Each structure stands twice: as C-alpha cells, then as structure tokens.
Amino acid sequence: MTARHNLPIPRLSLWLTHAGMLAEQVLRAFWPFFSIFMAILAVLMLGLQDHVRVEMVWAAGAIAAIAVMATLVWGFRRFHLPSRAEALMRLDASLPGRPIQALMDDQAIGAMDAESVALWQAHQTRMAQRAAQAEPVKPDLRLADRDPYALRYSALLALVIAGLFGSFWRIGSVAEMTPGAAIAGQGPSWEGWVEPPRYTGLPTLYLADQSGTTLSVPQGSRITLRFYGEVGDHSLTETTSPIGAESASEPEQDFVATRSGQLTIDGPAGRDWAVNVIADTSPKIAVAEDAEAEAGGRMKLLFAAADDYGVVSGSAVIALDLPEVSRRYGLATAPEPRDVIQVELPMPIIGDRMDFNEALIEDFSQHPWAHLPVKITLTARDAADQDGHSEPYQTNLPARRFFDPLAAAVIEQRRDLLWARDNATRVSRILRAVSHLPEGFFRSETAYLRLRVTLRRLEMFDDYGLTLEQQEEIAQALWDLAIIIEEGTLADALERMRRAQERLSEAMKNGATDEEITELMQELREATQDYMRQLQRLAQENGEFDQNQQSQNDDALQMTQDDLQRMMDRIQELMEQGRMAEAQQALEEFQRMMENMRVTQGQGQGQQSEGEQAMEGLAETLREQQGLSDQAFRDLQEQFNPGAQAGESQGNEGRNGGQGRGQSHEGQGGRGSDQDSDGEQGQGSLADRQQALRDELGRQQQNLPGAGTSEGDAARDALGRAGRAMDEAENALRNDDLADAIDSQSEAMEALREGMRSLGEALAQNQQNQPGQGSQEGDMQANSRDPLGRSPGANGSISTDDSLLQGEDVYRRARELLDEIRRRTGDTDRPQIELEYLKRLLERF
Structure with missing residues (x-):
C-alpha cells in the first residue's frame, strides 16, 4: 500500500482541523502555566503588592517564579505538535467509510483483471466524492478531567476583576521593590494628588503630571502630599486652606483648598503653582410660568432650576399673604395660627440636574387657604448643602372650583370655619338659613339630610366650645357634602345630563380654565350617551312608540350619535376660541333639542317576554322603594319642622294623587294614615313595608334571566347590593334612625337602577345573538352586520351610528377591540372573506 498526496480534500477543512488539534495540545499541556500566569497578573494589576511588606512580596515573587518555570517545563514535556497525517486521520475518522484512507490505498489483488480494476476505480471515485465533502472537525477543548477543581476559571475570573477595577500601571510598582530600587527610593522625592469633591464627578489629578504654573481646582478639593527621604528635605508652603501652612516638613500633608492661593514644594524637584479655586455657586431656582389649576383642582406650578454641579433636592413653602386677603364676611375675624405648607419639589429621574424644568403638581383643594392670596417660595439645594431661594411668587392658591351655587356656598362656609373657630356660630346660622326651605333648592334628599345632620353637630359642638378635632370633622363633612351637591348622586340619565349642562354653563359664566372646560365637556358627553341609551331601552321595554307618533309630535326630534357629537364638538370649539356667548347659545339650543328628543320604536306585539316582565317588576320595585324613601324623608322633615304638612311641595306627588311621593297623604297633617301621632307605629309600618319589598326583590332576583x-x-350583583341596602334600611327604621334609613334606601335605589341597566344590556346582547327571532327584519339586520357585529350607517353608509366606546376608557376599549380582532383572525372556521377583512384591519391599526 502506497500513499497518495493529491487527495481531493478541502484545504480549509484540513487546516482548521490541524489548528484545532494544535489548540488541544497547547491547552492540555500549558493550562497550569496559563492559570498561574493569569493569577499573578491579576494580583499585580490589583496592586496587592502595595499593601504588604516588601519581604512578603519577594517571597511571593520567588514562589511565583518557581511555579511558572515548573509549569512551563511540565507543559513542554507533554506538548506534542500534531502532524499533517494525524490531521488527515482525524478528518478521516469523521467521515463514513474512511474515504481518505481508501484513497491512499492501492489495489493489491486483481490488478490484471479489467473488471476488478473498473470496480476498484468506481470505489475510488465514490470515496473521492465523500472526501471532497469533508467538514472541519471540532477540537476537544474540555479540561474537566485534568482540572477537576476549575482552577483555570478561578484565575480567569481574577484577571477579569483586575481588568475592571485594577490597572496595568500598578504592575510597575514591583520594580520599585527590588533591592536596588528600594535604596534609590530612600532618596528625597515627593508625590501628590488633588481629589475634587465626589459630587463634581471630576477625576483625581496627579500633581507630578501637572504642567504649567497655574492649577485650577474646584472648591473643597482635598490635596494630599507625601515626602520621601530625610525629614526636612522637602517642605510645603500653601495659602489655600483656612489655616495655611509655611515650611511644613511632615512626611504626609493633607488639607482642603477653600480659596485661591499659592502652593509651593521646596526641595529636590520642587514645584510651585498658583492655585485657582473655582467657587461652588449656590443653585438658582425660579417660577417659570404662572400657577394654574388642572382638571380636578390640582395646582400645577412650573419652575426652572440650575446649578453648576447639579441640584440635589428642592422644596416649596406656601405662606398666607394676609395683607392681600379681602377681610370681609367670615374672613374679617382674626385667623387662627396655621403652619405654612411645605412640599418637596419633584426632581428629574433621568439626565443631569444642572439645568432643568419641572412642574410641581399638588392638590390643595381642601386646604383652608384654597383660592386665597399666598406667597410661594421655592428652594433648591446642591450637594454642598448650599441653598438657593426664588423670589416670593404671589398668587391665589389654585384649587378645585365649585360651579354649583349651593356647593360653592357650602365650601365658603367650610373655609370660614377653618379660618377661625370663632366663626362657628356665624357658619351654623348661614347653613340653617340655606336649608330653611329645601324644596326646589336641594336636588338631592341625601344632601339635605347630610347638611342638617352636620349643622346639628356643629351647633352641639359650638355650645361647648369647638375643638380642633371637631373643627376638622365638621370641615370634612362639609367637603363631602359639597362634592355630593356638585357631582350629585343622580341615577336618572336625563337629570344627570341636565346637571352636566348646568355645570358647563356655570363654568362658562365664571371663566373656568381650559382643563375644567374639557373635564365638564367630557362629563356632558357621557351623560348624553347614558340618556340616549335610556331612551332606547325605555322604547324597547314599553313598546309605546310607533312610526306615526314621530310625525304627530312637531317638537320631537330624531338625531344620531354623530349629530350629537358634532354639536358638542362645535360647543367645545367655540369655548376654546373664547366665543363664550355663542357657546352659551349653542349649549341652550343643544339642551332644548335633547329635552324634545324622542326615540321611535315599532309597536310590540304578542305577550311580554321573560326579560320584559323582569324589567317591569324591577321598575315597580324601584317605584315602591322611592315611595318609601320619600315618606321617610317627610317624617324626618316633621322632626325638624313640625307642622310642615309632611313635605307638601311642588313636584312631590304621592302614588294616589296626594302631594309628596310617598304611598299616601290621606292622613291628618300630611302623615300617612298608617301612622299615629307619636310616629312609632308609622315607622314600624315603614319597616314592615321595607321588609316586604326586600322579600319581593329576592323573588325577582331568583327569576332573573341572563x-x-x-x-x-x-x-x-347589583340586585344583591340593593337587597343588603334594604336590610340596612329596615334595621334603621326599626331603630327610629330615619337619616341612616334614607341613606340606605338611596343606595338601594342606585343599585336597583344599576341592575336594571345591566339587565337591559344583557337582553340587548341576547337579541344581537339571536337577531329578529326568525322575523324577516331580524334576518335582514343580521345579514347586514359587518364581521365585527356592527350595524351599517343610515342611507347605505359604511359607517355606524352605534356608540362603540359606551362611555368607557378609550384606550382600554381600543385594546379590547384589537384583542377581539386578533382572536377572530385565528379562527380558521370563519368565512375567508371575513378573515381577509380582519387581516386588513390588523395591517391598518
């Protein structure tokens, strides 16, 4: 068998395989040498030799040198340089059938037989094709069997740490520890450093490297000098520290530069500098824009701050500007001492704080100084504990504004009470006058009762001397009352819409800010949507509207959600342009159109469905609960104002035609016939009727559809809350606590209304899932819906008049719609045209 040299093997594969084998041999032979070398280098880079005695450095150096030599000799004895033949064998072993070895062989038998020669050549050709496809063989660099304790990795980790926290320059310090260098080091020499304050972020300066005769350093820099040699060979003279130094010859000098001066080192290789100390200036801060009230009453105050090295913190001090206060009405009394307001200023989270703008946002709506003249002083502090103050900024403390006249009056009396406890008598008289004739003045019975209870507690406290705790209690009660009056607890959509319109009108008259206008406009939009939904639901429930009724009523209007949206957009646009008179006129026109609006609905046929019966039963329960609440309210009025004829007032109708919205007014004195003179029997009867109504609600809740x-x-869930509120009202009636009973009855009515709304939505959803119940109109409506279940717009338009947001958060609703589109896109059972449409929606949005 003879060798062949012209083998069809990729040269790159053979070269890489050969290099891998060489790497194997180097690592296996010299890994101890590499580990010791990395460990020694890490120690020197970290400068550990500078922290031990010279003798220990010499001993460790000798041991390290012996270890390096020993591992180097050990490595050379075990190192084997791989040959080309070994690389070929390594490559051949990775191929099936060992084609390289086959190509290197010659035919030994049958060389004279043509068929045998042809077979051998075919075999050689096939082996050559395999050898031509050879890939490099990966080297085996694992050393776990030779280094079971992973010492090489420990040395590598130490070297990485030294590279991060050490320096190659520290290796040179070993040369100074040799015997000759130690003797030379005993001669006169010096070295020094200038370390600026840490907060400046400036690097440390090595004095021997500083050229020139002028040295500029930040104020507060620490200068350290070390003199080597005999004492007195070098001396220091400086005038930069508070005490200074003249011809100081101690081996170590350490002082802080606080002023410009001279720094002189006398002696061999001495130096002289004129030190220029850069003063650390105090931070600067100022109000950038006038304070304003954001939506919700929060104060927003923009400020600008700057410092040469960055502001660390800041604060704002708000003090009452008493000379600027209009001392009349409740403010004519001498104010009680009250601490100034101190709040921390917000600082930037990212970026530097050398020059920035920020905004202080705080809510001072419940503070006694709300809307009163104040002085705001801003303070900024730097890392050197230097303070910078702004000029006092005079303004009326921004806070929430109340546009309802009654709520504004309550807030004004709350302010007077917090101004001075001596105003308690005056406040109680004014509140009693305000609540003397509640009919037509208080929209909410709950608000009136809360006011009377608060007034009674205030008068009781005032008789014995109002304490600070009682003052805060009454003030909190008045604040909660003003919120109820301003925002209301109205569940009726029409009343809520009217309320939103009135608040918006008052805001325009009183010059509200843009943020307040935007908030009130959003409230009007939501209330209008609720009113439209209620009209549609009532039309579906009652079945009383037909197509001819629209033409018979000249005042009735039919509008779409888009029309209403355009009108409200126009009103907001006029207000933003400052055209308040035109906006007020447009708002009045919008109000008239909404009150005249009717929703037409085809007349219902046949018997009522289960859902309609449930809605009618809940509506009757709500009317019964309203009657019980009104009768309890009249009884409570009798306690405060005997002989007031039980709430006989305008708009207070009884169920059988009497005044007052209670069950009856046929009894004497306006009391129900089921109540005697002492009231106990009547209240007991109210409790029994409340219990019966609770039982009826429980029966309706069991038969509720959906x-x-x-x-x-x-x-x-809403009906469950209503039932619990009814139980609390019943207990309060039996305990002769009419005020708590009315509160619980109000909660029950609110929960009943919420339950009716949810039930209406469930019935509407059921109708959408089963469009038309087999009728032709329902089938046509179902076939005309788009893949998202939306009805098309009027007159064949591709848009829809349905309100997709339903008054919810816009971003959350958008996310839900996007998730629903993605879910439907993944449903392969849907028609192909629908899937294509959904994909186009995803590509667009």
Missing part, C-alpha cells in the same frame, strides 16, 4: 353572561351576572 344567567351565565357578564351583563346578567352584573345585574345579579
């Missing part, structure tokens, strides 16, 4: 749907479950 089980298994989110809307149906929400309706059941």
Whole structure:
C-alpha cells in the first residue's frame, strides 16, 4: 500500500482541523502555566503588592517564579505538535467509510483483471466524492478531567476583576521593590494628588503630571502630599486652606483648598503653582410660568432650576399673604395660627440636574387657604448643602372650583370655619338659613339630610366650645357634602345630563380654565350617551312608540350619535376660541333639542317576554322603594319642622294623587294614615313595608334571566347590593334612625337602577345573538352586520351610528377591540372573506 498526496480534500477543512488539534495540545499541556500566569497578573494589576511588606512580596515573587518555570517545563514535556497525517486521520475518522484512507490505498489483488480494476476505480471515485465533502472537525477543548477543581476559571475570573477595577500601571510598582530600587527610593522625592469633591464627578489629578504654573481646582478639593527621604528635605508652603501652612516638613500633608492661593514644594524637584479655586455657586431656582389649576383642582406650578454641579433636592413653602386677603364676611375675624405648607419639589429621574424644568403638581383643594392670596417660595439645594431661594411668587392658591351655587356656598362656609373657630356660630346660622326651605333648592334628599345632620353637630359642638378635632370633622363633612351637591348622586340619565349642562354653563359664566372646560365637556358627553341609551331601552321595554307618533309630535326630534357629537364638538370649539356667548347659545339650543328628543320604536306585539316582565317588576320595585324613601324623608322633615304638612311641595306627588311621593297623604297633617301621632307605629309600618319589598326583590332576583353572561351576572350583583341596602334600611327604621334609613334606601335605589341597566344590556346582547327571532327584519339586520357585529350607517353608509366606546376608557376599549380582532383572525372556521377583512384591519391599526 502506497500513499497518495493529491487527495481531493478541502484545504480549509484540513487546516482548521490541524489548528484545532494544535489548540488541544497547547491547552492540555500549558493550562497550569496559563492559570498561574493569569493569577499573578491579576494580583499585580490589583496592586496587592502595595499593601504588604516588601519581604512578603519577594517571597511571593520567588514562589511565583518557581511555579511558572515548573509549569512551563511540565507543559513542554507533554506538548506534542500534531502532524499533517494525524490531521488527515482525524478528518478521516469523521467521515463514513474512511474515504481518505481508501484513497491512499492501492489495489493489491486483481490488478490484471479489467473488471476488478473498473470496480476498484468506481470505489475510488465514490470515496473521492465523500472526501471532497469533508467538514472541519471540532477540537476537544474540555479540561474537566485534568482540572477537576476549575482552577483555570478561578484565575480567569481574577484577571477579569483586575481588568475592571485594577490597572496595568500598578504592575510597575514591583520594580520599585527590588533591592536596588528600594535604596534609590530612600532618596528625597515627593508625590501628590488633588481629589475634587465626589459630587463634581471630576477625576483625581496627579500633581507630578501637572504642567504649567497655574492649577485650577474646584472648591473643597482635598490635596494630599507625601515626602520621601530625610525629614526636612522637602517642605510645603500653601495659602489655600483656612489655616495655611509655611515650611511644613511632615512626611504626609493633607488639607482642603477653600480659596485661591499659592502652593509651593521646596526641595529636590520642587514645584510651585498658583492655585485657582473655582467657587461652588449656590443653585438658582425660579417660577417659570404662572400657577394654574388642572382638571380636578390640582395646582400645577412650573419652575426652572440650575446649578453648576447639579441640584440635589428642592422644596416649596406656601405662606398666607394676609395683607392681600379681602377681610370681609367670615374672613374679617382674626385667623387662627396655621403652619405654612411645605412640599418637596419633584426632581428629574433621568439626565443631569444642572439645568432643568419641572412642574410641581399638588392638590390643595381642601386646604383652608384654597383660592386665597399666598406667597410661594421655592428652594433648591446642591450637594454642598448650599441653598438657593426664588423670589416670593404671589398668587391665589389654585384649587378645585365649585360651579354649583349651593356647593360653592357650602365650601365658603367650610373655609370660614377653618379660618377661625370663632366663626362657628356665624357658619351654623348661614347653613340653617340655606336649608330653611329645601324644596326646589336641594336636588338631592341625601344632601339635605347630610347638611342638617352636620349643622346639628356643629351647633352641639359650638355650645361647648369647638375643638380642633371637631373643627376638622365638621370641615370634612362639609367637603363631602359639597362634592355630593356638585357631582350629585343622580341615577336618572336625563337629570344627570341636565346637571352636566348646568355645570358647563356655570363654568362658562365664571371663566373656568381650559382643563375644567374639557373635564365638564367630557362629563356632558357621557351623560348624553347614558340618556340616549335610556331612551332606547325605555322604547324597547314599553313598546309605546310607533312610526306615526314621530310625525304627530312637531317638537320631537330624531338625531344620531354623530349629530350629537358634532354639536358638542362645535360647543367645545367655540369655548376654546373664547366665543363664550355663542357657546352659551349653542349649549341652550343643544339642551332644548335633547329635552324634545324622542326615540321611535315599532309597536310590540304578542305577550311580554321573560326579560320584559323582569324589567317591569324591577321598575315597580324601584317605584315602591322611592315611595318609601320619600315618606321617610317627610317624617324626618316633621322632626325638624313640625307642622310642615309632611313635605307638601311642588313636584312631590304621592302614588294616589296626594302631594309628596310617598304611598299616601290621606292622613291628618300630611302623615300617612298608617301612622299615629307619636310616629312609632308609622315607622314600624315603614319597616314592615321595607321588609316586604326586600322579600319581593329576592323573588325577582331568583327569576332573573341572563344567567351565565357578564351583563346578567352584573345585574345579579347589583340586585344583591340593593337587597343588603334594604336590610340596612329596615334595621334603621326599626331603630327610629330615619337619616341612616334614607341613606340606605338611596343606595338601594342606585343599585336597583344599576341592575336594571345591566339587565337591559344583557337582553340587548341576547337579541344581537339571536337577531329578529326568525322575523324577516331580524334576518335582514343580521345579514347586514359587518364581521365585527356592527350595524351599517343610515342611507347605505359604511359607517355606524352605534356608540362603540359606551362611555368607557378609550384606550382600554381600543385594546379590547384589537384583542377581539386578533382572536377572530385565528379562527380558521370563519368565512375567508371575513378573515381577509380582519387581516386588513390588523395591517391598518
């Protein structure tokens, strides 16, 4: 067998295989040498030799040299340089059938037989094709069997740490520890450093490397000098520290530069510098823009701050500007001492703090100084504990504004009470006058009762001297009352819409800010949507509207959601342009159109469905609960104002035609016929009727349709809350606590309304899932819906008049719609045209 040299093997594969084998031999033979070398280099780079005695450095150096030599000799004895033949064998072993060895062989038998020669040549050709496809063989660099404790990795880790935290320059310090260098080092020499304050972020300066005669350093820099040799060979003279130094010859000098001066080192290789100390200036801060009230009443104050090395913290001090206060009404009394307001200023989270703008946002709506003249002083502090103050900024403390006149009056009396406890008598008289005739003045019975209870507690506290705790308690109660009056607890959509319109009108008259206008406009939009949904639901429930009724009523208007949206956009646009008169006129026109609006619906036929019966039963329960609440309210009025004829007032109708919205007014004195003079029997009867109504609600809750749907479950949860509130009202009536009973009855009515809304949505969802119930109109409507289940717009338009957001958060609703589109896109059972449409939606959005 003779060798062949012209083998069809890729040269790159053979070269890489050969290099890998060489790497194997180097690592296996010299890994101890590499490990010791990396460990020694890491120790020197970290400068550990500078922290031990010279003798120990010499001993460690000798041991290290012996170890390096020993591992180097050990490596050379075990190192074997791989040959080309070994690389070929390594490559051949990785191929099936060992084609390289086959190509290197010659035919030994049958060389004279033509057929045998042809067979041998065919075999050689096949082996040559295999050899031509040879890939490089990966080297085996694993050393776990030779280094079971992973010492090489420990040395590598030490070298990496030294590279991060050490320096190659420290290796040179070993040369100074040799015997000759030690003797030379005993001669006169010096070295020094200038270390600026850490907060400046500036590097340390090595004095021997500083050229020139002028040295500029930040104020507070620490200068350290070391003199080597005999004492007195070098001396220091400096005038930069507070005490200074003249011809100081101690081996170590350490002082802080606080002022410009001279720094002189006398002696061999001495130096002289004129030190220029750069002063650390105090931070600067100022108000950037006028303070304003954001939506919700939060104060927003923009400020600008700057410092040469960065601001660390800041604060704002708000003090009452008493000379600027209009001392009239409740403010005419001398104010009680009150601490100034101190709040921390926000600092930038990212970036430097050398020059920045930020905004202080705080809510001072409940503070006694709300809307009163104040002085705001801003303070900035740097790392050197230097303070910078702004000029006092005079403004009226921004806070929440109340546009309802009654709520504004309550807030004003709350402010007077917090101004001075001596105003308690005056506040109680004004509140009593405000609540003397509640009919037509208080929109909410709950608000009136809260005011009367608060007033009674205030008068009781005032008789014995109002304490600070009682003052805060009454102030909190008045604040909660103003919120109820301003925002209301109205569940009726029409009343809520009217309320939003009135608040927006008052805001325009009183010059509200853009943020307040935007917030009130959003409230009007949501209330209008609720009103439209309620009209549609009532039309579906009652079945009282037909197509001819629209033409018979000249005042009735039919509008789409797009029309309403355009009108409200126009109103907001006029307000943003400052055209308040035109905006007020447009708002009044919008209000008239909404009150005249009717929603037409085809007349219902046949018997009521289960859902319609449930809605009618809940509506009757709500009316019964309203009647019980009104009768309890009249009884409570009788306690405060006997002989007031039980709430006989405008708009207070009884169920059988009497005044007051209670069950009856046929009894004497306006009290129900089921109540005697002492009131106990009547209240007991109210409790029994409340219990009966609670039992009826429980029966309705058991037969409620829509089980298994989110809307149906929400309706059941709301009715459950209504039942618990009715139980609390019953207990309060039996305990002769009419105020708590009315509060619980109000919660029950609110929960009933919420349950009816959820049930209506469940029924509407059920109708969408089963469009038309087999009728022709339902089938046509179902066939005309788009893949998202939306009805097309009027007159064949591709848009829809349906409100997709339903008053919810816009971003959350958009995310839900996008998730639903993705879910439907993954449903392969849907029609292909629908899947293509959904994919186009995803590509667009």
